[in-house]
Amino acid sequence: MTVARVIAALAVALLAVLPICASEYALHIVIQVLIWGFIYTAWSMMGRFGLTSFGHGAFLGIGAYIPALLWNFAGVTPWLGIPAGMAAAVLLAIVIGYPCFRLRVVGHYFALVTLALSQVVLLTLIAARDVTGGSLGMTLNTAGHSWTALQWPEKSHFYFLALVVWLAGLAVWRWIDAGLDRVALEAISEDEIAAASVGIDVMREKLRVTVVSAALTALGGSLLTQYIQYVNPETVAGVAVSLQIVFAAIAGGMHALLGPTVGALFTIVLNEALRIVFGIHFIGAANTIYGILLILFIIFMPRGIVGVAEGIFARTLRRPNGALSATRA
Amino acid sequence: MDIFLLEAILNGILLGGVLALLALGLNLIFGVVDVVWIAYAELVMCGMYAIYWFCAFFGWPFLLACAVAILLVALLGVLVHLLIIEPVLGSAPINQLLATGGLLFFLQSLATLLFGTDFRNLGVRLPLIEIEDISISFARLLAFAVALLGAGTLYLFLTRSFLGTAIRAIAQDRDIMGLMGVSQRQIYFTTSAIGGGLAGLASCLLVLQYDVHPFIGNSFGPITFMICVLGGLGNMIGGFIAAFVMSQIISIGGFYFSIEFSYVLAFLLFIVMMFVRPQGIFGR
Numbered sequence: 171m172t173v174a175r176v177i178a179a180l181a182v183a184l185l186a187v188l189p190i191c192a193s194e195y196a197l198h199i200v201i202q203v204l205i206w207g208f209i210y211t212a213w214s215m216m217g218r219f220g221l222t223s224f225g226h227g228a229f230l231g232i233g234a235y236i237p238a239l240l241w242n243f244a245g246v247t248p249w250l251g252i253p254a255g256m257a258a259a260v261l262l263a264i265v266i267g268y269p270c271f272r273l274r275v276v277g278h279y280f281a282l283v284t285l286a287l288s289q290v291v292l293l294t295l296i297a298a299r300d301v302t303g304g305s306l307g308m309t310l311n312t313a314g315h316s317w318t319a320l321q322w323p324e325k326s327h328f329y330f331l332a333l334v335v336w337l338a339g340l341a342v343w344r345w346i347d348a349g350l351d352r353v354a355l356e357a358i359s360e361d362e363i364a365a366a367s368v369g370i371d372v373m374r375e376k377l378r379v380t381v382v383s384a385a386l387t388a389l390g391g392s393l394l395t396q397y398i399q400y401v402n403p404e405t406v407a408g409v410a411v412s413l414q415i416v417f418a419a420i421a422g423g424m425h426a427l428l429g430p431t432v433g434a435l436f437t438i439v440l441n442e443a444l445r446i447v448f449g450i451h452f453i454g455a456a457n458t459i460y461g462i463l464l465i466l467f468i469i470f471m472p473r474g475i476v477g478v479a480e481g482i483f484a485r486t487l488r489r490p491n492g493a494l495s496a497t498r499a
Numbered sequence: 500m501d502i503f504l505l506e507a508i509l510n511g512i513l514l515g516g517v518l519a520l521l522a523l524g525l526n527l528i529f530g531v532v533d534v535v536w537i538a539y540a541e542l543v544m545c546g547m548y549a550i551y552w553f554c555a556f557f558g559w560p561f562l563l564a565c566a567v568a569i570l571l572v573a574l575l576g577v578l579v580h581l582l583i584i585e586p587v588l589g590s591a592p593i594n595q596l597l598a599t600g601g602l603l604f605f606l607q608s609l610a611t612l613l614f615g616t617d618f619r620n621l622g623v624r625l626p627l628i629e630i631e632d633i634s635i636s637f638a639r640l641l642a643f644a645v646a647l648l649g650a651g652t653l654y655l656f657l658t659r660s661f662l663g664t665a666i667r668a669i670a671q672d673r674d675i676m677g678l679m680g681v682s683q684r685q686i687y688f689t690t691s692a693i694g695g696g697l698a699g700l701a702s703c704l705l706v707l708q709y710d711v712h713p714f715i716g717n718s719f720g721p722i723t724f725m726i727c728v729l730g731g732l733g734n735m736i737g738g739f740i741a742a743f744v745m746s747q748i749i750s751i752g753g754f755y756f757s758i759e760f761s762y763v764l765a766f767l768l769f770i771v772m773m774f775v776r777p778q779g780i781f782g783r
Contacts, residue, residue: 220593222593222596222597266770269774270774273774273777275773275774275777277592277593278535278592278593278596279728279773279777281593281596282535282724282725282728282773283769283770283773285721285724286721286725286766286767286769286770287766287770289721289762289766290763290766290767290770293759293760293762293763293766294759294760294763296759297757297759297760297763408717409717409720409721410717413600413603413604416597416600417597417600417601417604420597453611453612453615453616454607454608454609454610454611454612454613454713455608455612456608457604457605457607457608457611458605458608458609458612460604460605460608461601461602461603461604461605461606461607461608461609462601462605463601464597464600464601464604464605465583465598465601465602465605467601468587468594468597468598468601469583469586469587469598472590472594
């Protein structure tokens with residue numbers, strides 16, 4: 171594990187000095203990778219234990235809209251607005267999660283219930299067009315360079331904020347991994363009834379991980395809004411973004427610590443590359459290739475990029491766990 | 500009774516016909532192949548584009564375009580089964596859901612790539628029927644009638660023909676049927692073709708009422724799954740009735756509030772129903 175630590179420390183140091191040498195454009199890409207990587211990581215906290223949620227668009231939308239609405243209409247600083255958004259997401263997660271877990275709504279029924287939830291949030295945001303601007307979206311009131319408004323013209327400020335939040339997300343993942351919760355949740359995902367029979371509180375374990383995942387997803391959503399200073403219901407809520415989250419996390423590999431982030435890197439870089447290659451003439455090209463890749467991923471490598479890479483590493487190093495793998499390989 | 504409310508209820512019944520047709524196709528595939536096609540509404544979108552191009556670009560007569568489109572979408576259904584479903588038949592149900600989700604992404608973006616995000620209209624104007632003060636769109640009435648006809652034909656096929664009986668038998672016990680000399684693979688392909696054909700039929704009816712654009716599936720897809728689950732996944736009669744329940748909620752909700760809000764109500768009802776009766780209203 172020491173080799174892994176050295177590599178991790180080097181990587182963080184490298185990321186810390188990145189704004190000095192990177193161009194504005196590169197920084198923009200990295201910020202997006204960090205924020206989306208954080209959101210995908212938050213989703214995978216549930217996803218890797220068999221809780222496949224198609225409803226993270228709901229939490230993302232709430233996290234994106236509540237701080238923005240509070241700021242635009244009441245002048246409340248995002249420092250209060252973001253926790254408020256996270257609290258609302260947690261509340262929603264409990265309202266939906268409790269009955270789901272109590273009544274044992276699992277598998278694709280759970281996926282469909284959460285899918286309906288994300289549609290509810292999307293349509294509510296569009297229906298409340300007097301306040302939210304509906305499908306046209308909403309622009310944040312600008313405040314120039316302001317710490318209270320969490321708005322800076324310089325990209326580097328945002329970069330560090332995104333970096334800290336992303337690292338915090340990884341820390342939460344490790345924290346779940348280190349505790350007994352992980353063992354309990356793995357047991358639950360294998361066989362719920364057997365897990366309950368050995369004394370695992372299935373309800374509580376599932377609800378806890380759902381609450382954490384929802385809160386972090388909402389935080390990611392609010393960061394997106396603060397960074398772009400514009401929010402649109404279609405990009406933060408609904409089926410489309412929920413599926414985007416699921417697929418990126420799976421493509422990267424939802425069982426590994428860095429998997430979801432690799433998923434974000436993969437999808438965003440692919441998108442940008444295709445945009446540069448094709449220009450504006452082929453609007454759907456990126457997503458077309460993306461869709462094909464997703465199908466191929468599900469069929470041929472359901473463990474994702476990092477999962478496959480870990481397997482190769484483990485084999486070449488002839489160790490049961492690859493040196494780079496922080497979690498089970 | 501308020502004349503506008505009456506109109507909303509009538510329109511709800513007519514909308515229910517098309518939704519029932521969609522739910523029927525999805526339910527058939529789920530009941531037999533045991534896979535939820537998340538991208539089912541995208542097949543309808545493909546059919547609508549096909550009809551649009553045949554009519555607007557090649558100048559084919561509408562009925563010919565419809566017939567070819569139904570065949571094309573049925574073929575697409577077979578391809579979906581061959582290329583996407585078959586490789587994941589043995590894996591976890593959630594992976595099957597995700598594989599067809601990838602297809603959803605693919606079809607939506609391919610349509611964007613090929614046709615752009617423009618809203619395209621066939622430009623066929625069917626007359627309004629006025630009975631006293633209620634006006635009903637002829638396109639909707641036609642869609643309702645054809646949807647019912649399609650559902651009836653499917654029912655007869657499933658109950659009266661040998662192939663239909665085999666399909667129903669496979670849905671009940673897939674292992675035993677192999678021993679009875681029915682090829683499971685062949686039945687799966689037939690079912691996928693029929694499911695695709697029903698999506699094609701729905702696209703013929705919808706193209707008369709709505710503009711075609713790459714994301715049209717998003718307006719029908721989610722509600723169709725909700726209907727199927729509400730009626731009990733795989734239970735075709737349940738799905739048929741649930742389609743009318745949902746369409747009434749959407750139509751009457753849209754009358755009292757706004758159309759988005761009525762969908763919110765429909766989805767909330769779905770969530771609550773999943774908690775109260777997870778096996779669906781008409782589930783066993």
